[in-house]
Amino acid sequence: MSNVINASHLTLAYDDGKKEIIKNAGFSIKKGEFVFITGPSGSGKSTLLKALYGALKPTEGNLIVGGLDLANISTGKLQELRTHLGIIFQDYKLVNEWTVAKNVVLPLMIAGYSVDVQNTQAQRLLKHVKLSEHADKFPLELSGGEQQRVGVARALAKNPVVILADEPTGNLDDYSSNVIWDLMENACQQLETTVLVVTHKIPTIFSLPYRHFIIESKGVYEVH
């Protein structure tokens, strides 16, 4: 199976390269693999995800996602790549002035899908995250767990090739956490979506085979 992500000699840093967070890392991830990334606080887990969605350019080495090298990518190509990524943030990043349904279909709006398609997809996705009755509410009228389920529905809206999730169930109740793990497992199993999840703890209810990377002392290591 082909690699969806490939990193070689990857160095990530802040402050114009002066503050190195990850140094000389190398790893490959294939289509349809589910990967958990753990590591101590401040070790660079979110930094690696940022690099994977092109918000932080590698200082050295190569980082190839979907065949594009993020070390040398044009703004246009990066925007195109992002349409194939589903990103889930710990703090949801919803548009609070928009309804739940409109938040969910944001990727479809950007891609120019018709209003009919958007409406059908909003209903389907909100059913999946068990929020059908909240379609016309605004994010701040929902609980944290419900808001994150909106974030997950939005990330899944365009059947992304890769899902990147940063602590998706960080402070959520068991019900919302289970809905979210279920959806990510289903995407991985049924659609062969590649999923990378930063988490402090791998959920005990997780039922698929997975890979486990640890970030520590600037390195990215796989646990076997």
Ligand SMILES: Nc1ncnc2c1ncn2[C@@H]1O[C@H](COP(=O)(O)OP(=O)(O)OP(=O)(O)O)[C@@H](O)[C@H]1O
């Ligand atoms: N924009 C930035 N500029 C400079 N340093 C940063 C920036 N963002 C993060 N850092 C630093 O990079 C290091 C890694 O941060 P990162 O958020 O990737 O860690 P993490 O492993 O995700 O931590 P946590 O588990 O606590 O969320 C930390 O020392 C952090 O302070």
